Amino acid sequence: MPVSSPTHPVEDSVSKVNDELAVGSDLKFQQRWWKFERIIWTIFTIFIALNIAGLFGRGPLAKARMRAADGSIDVHYERIERHQSPSVLSVQFGPNAIHDGKVQLWVSESLIRTLGNQRIAPQPETSALDRGGILYTFPATTPPVSVEFALQPASSGTANIALGVPGMRRVSAKVFVMP
Amino acid sequence: MGAVFRAVFGYCFLVFMMRIAGRRPGKQITPFEFVMIFFMGGITLTSMVADDQSFVNAASQILAVALAHYGITVAKLRWPAFGRLVDGTPLVLYDHGHWRAEAMESFRLTPDDVLAMVRDQGLERLDEIDYAILERNGEISIQPQKS
Numbered sequence: 211m212p213v214s215s216p217t218h219p220v221e222d223s224v225s226k227v228n229d230e231l232a233v234g235s236d237l238k239f240q241q242r243w244w245k246f247e248r249i250i251w252t253i254f255t256i257f258i259a260l261n262i263a264g265l266f267g268r269g270p271l272a273k274a275r276m277r278a279a280d281g282s283i284d285v286h287y288e289r290i291e292r293h294q295s296p297s298v299l300s301v302q303f304g305p306n307a308i309h310d311g312k313v314q315l316w317v318s319e320s321l322i323r324t325l326g327n328q329r330i331a332p333q334p335e336t337s338a339l340d341r342g343g344i345l346y347t348f349p350a351t352t353p354p355v356s357v358e359f360a361l362q363p364a365s366s367g368t369a370n371i372a373l374g375v376p377g378m379r380r381v382s383a384k385v386f387v388m389p
Numbered sequence: 390m391g392a393v394f395r396a397v398f399g400y401c402f403l404v405f406m407m408r409i410a411g412r413r414p415g416k417q418i419t420p421f422e423f424v425m426i427f428f429m430g431g432i433t434l435t436s437m438v439a440d441d442q443s444f445v446n447a448a449s450q451i452l453a454v455a456l457a458h459y460g461i462t463v464a465k466l467r468w469p470a471f472g473r474l475v476d477g478t479p480l481v482l483y484d485h486g487h488w489r490a491e492a493m494e495s496f497r498l499t500p501d502d503v504l505a506m507v508r509d510q511g512l513e514r515l516d517e518i519d520y521a522i523l524e525r526n527g528e529i530s531i532q533p534q535k536s
Binding site (some may be wrong): 237294 | 478481492
């Protein structure tokens, strides 16, 4: 016996044009969609403008600076980072930070772990684990002296970073890493 | 895990972008549209793959995209309203000697696009056709005049 598959009668539910051509168009839906499209294009334009401005990182709005009240360090960083995108955090030391031809800098672990520090230039002479962070020692002579951290965040989210010269004022900031 | 989500997001985002940026694929595709399609695909690829170039990552992302595609197809069948959102509806562009200006402008189509399809059907002039319809797949179908 032949196997038969279920069937159902054809329903004439498709909308017609001029009562003759079955097209299935829905002008009302399309008009609503076009309105939605216009709104979306506006949102796209605003998004691009904000992106150029740096609201999503890599622009003027993303750049930030923090300075210790005692002038020991001056940090230039990006308050909005991007996942896996390289950036630079630079620390400039004041004259009061240099002692015996050396300068020490303590950085919080989040700078290494969350913001994915890749390299430090110049290379520190020593580095040691210290109070939930790392203490670096750099040889230094006369100011201005600065150190650069090449960052590449491994994950997205918020990171609280802190930096400071031991015995002096620390600076801290919140950095957001865009996905 | 992140790679799978990135792949699904990339796929859905591209579907949405192609829906927004214009329904002009198929026979209406021009080098101008080709540039957009390949460029968008290429840009999406970089963030989808990220730093994981393993075969496992590639296989799982392909599976994820296939699954997302299957999911959208099933959802379109089950919920016609969703299908309308993804594909739109056919629209009449030309009706017995009159252009439907709103539809033409909104889809950024020109009379030349319709005339190309008229010629494709072996016809010569617009007065030889009753309707020109923009189909959901982006093609323009022509209804020759009833003799």
